[in-house]
Amino acid sequence: MIDVVIAGGGPVGLYLAALLLQEGVEVRVLEQRVRRKNHSRAIGIHPPALAVLDQVGVGGAMVRAGVPIRSGTAISRGATVGSMSFATVSDRFPFVLSLPQSTTESLLEQRVHELDGSALRRGARVTHVADDGGAVTVAVAAPEVEGGGSRITARLLVAADGARSQLRSLLGIHVLSKSYPDHYVMGDFAADGDHSQEAVLYLETGGIVESFPLPGDLRRWVVRMGSPAPNVDAAELSQLVHQRTGVRPDPATNSMLSAFSPKSTMARRLVAGRAVLIGDAAHEISPIGGQGMNLGWLDAAELAPIICASLAGTAVGRRLQEYDAGRRKAALLARRQAEVNMSLGRPLAPAFLGFRNLAMGAVAAVPSANRLVARRFTMQ
Numbered sequence: 001m002i003d004v005v006i007a008g009g010g011p012v013g014l015y016l017a018a019l020l021l022q023e024g025v026e027v028r029v030l031e032q033r034v035r036r037k038n039h040s041r042a043i044g045i046h047p048p049a050l051a052v053l054d055q056v057g058v059g060g061a062m063v064r065a066g067v068p069i070r071s072g073t074a075i076s077r078g079a080t081v082g083s084m085s086f087a088t089v090s091d092r093f094p095f096v097l098s099l100p101q102s103t104t105e106s107l108l109e110q111r112v113h114e115l116d117g118s119a120l121r122r123g124a125r126v127t128h129v130a131d132d133g134g135a136v137t138v139a140v141a142a143p144e145v146e147g148g149g150s151r152i153t154a155r156l157l158v159a160a161d162g163a164r165s166q167l168r169s170l171l172g173i174h175v176l177s178k179s180y181p182d183h184y185v186m187g188d189f190a191a192d193g194d195h196s197q198e199a200v201l202y203l204e205t206g207g208i209v210e211s212f213p214l215p216g217d218l219r220r221w222v223v224r225m226g227s228p229a230p231n232v233d234a235a236e237l238s239q240l241v242h243q244r245t246g247v248r249p250d251p252a253t254n255s256m257l258s259a260f261s262p263k264s265t266m267a268r269r270l271v272a273g274r275a276v277l278i279g280d281a282a283h284e285i286s287p288i289g290g291q292g293m294n295l296g297w298l299d300a301a302e303l304a305p306i307i308c309a310s311l312a313g314t315a316v317g318r319r320l321q322e323y324d325a326g327r328r329k330a331a332l333l334a335r336r337q338a339e340v341n342m343s344l345g346r347p348l349a350p351a352f353l354g355f356r357n358l359a360m361g362a363v364a365a366v367p368s369a370n371r372l373v374a375r376r377f378t379m380q
Contacts, residue, residue, distance in 0.1 A: 096290070184224055282299065
């Protein structure tokens with residue numbers, strides 16, 4: 001019997017594994033993907049997450065590999081509406097770090113391998129869970145291996161297998177879902193030289209356009225659409241950006257293209273017997289504002305000491321109840337912030353857009369209000 005099985009080898013599962021391995025816990029991470037996706041995906045890492053990532057020795061490497069975004073500017077109809085500095089949000093990390101998720105996962109996986117070269121098992125999918133009150137046994141399918149399949153028994157099980165969590169279903173945990181009238185297309189292109197390390201929000205009548213720097217002299221462009229647009233290509237996205245902002249990213253330099261329609265999913269409970277949900281398996285948050293992955297790391301940072309205490313023989317029932325309530329509350333706060341972010345990006349008639357821009361500019365001009373908004377945006 002091993003100590004902990006973690007289902008899901010994404011950024012949250014890998015981080016939890018590193019935390020536990022550092023404490024001498026025997027861990028197996030089961031990841032159904034045979035190889036990591038080379039896709040930028042989630043890019044924003046907030047100061048509280050950087051602080052907990054530093055606990056496993058990867059914070060510095062991430063900062064060196066990424067782009068620190070130290071300020072943001074809102075622009076509308078060619079004029080600056082307001083600016084926001086992140087200088088006061090953290091003493092150690094006064095910025096939002098922009099780093100492709102593929103690099104984030106690579107650094108975390110390297111750390112896990114340093115701690116235990118056999119901890120991560122790829123091509124492994126949990127197909128059944130049995131909890132007898134004293135241990136959890138999972139059936140594992142390994143289709144990449146001829147005749148592959150096994151059973152693993154552990155003292156505890158953690159579900160970190162994402163928003164479509166199969167393990168959550170196997171545990172019989174129901175979710176509350178919420179959809180939104182928002183749709184987006186995003187792509188990564190070569191940077192044009194303007195706003196080099198700054199986030200820029202273009203607040204236009206047709207809807208928001210967001211732009212963020214990425215390592216490698218790239219920029220992420222996110223355009224709000226009026227309806228789902230899964231077939232938009234790089235040239236069409238470039239044209240949409242140009243129509244609303246006057247900036248025309250070069251389609252030939254596009255390295256990632258994706259369309260998405262945000263929703264939120266909240267598990268009704270995070271603890272089921274000897275199993276616990278974390279990350280997107282526990283709470284899916286709209287990616288607008290970049291909170292979801294960060295929220296998962298904060299889940300793991302809070303859960304790891306509880307796991308260690310349980311393995312040492314300490315009764316942790318009350319702490320698990322507090323974890324359940326506290327992390328669901330944190331997820332609700334993150335959802336509300338994401339909903340505010342999405343509402344600010346919806347199309348408005350020119351008169352209403354002008355009024356909103358005046359209000360935003362007035363808030364941005366008050367230093368105390370500016371600092372408060374910056375702290376809320378960075379999950380403080």
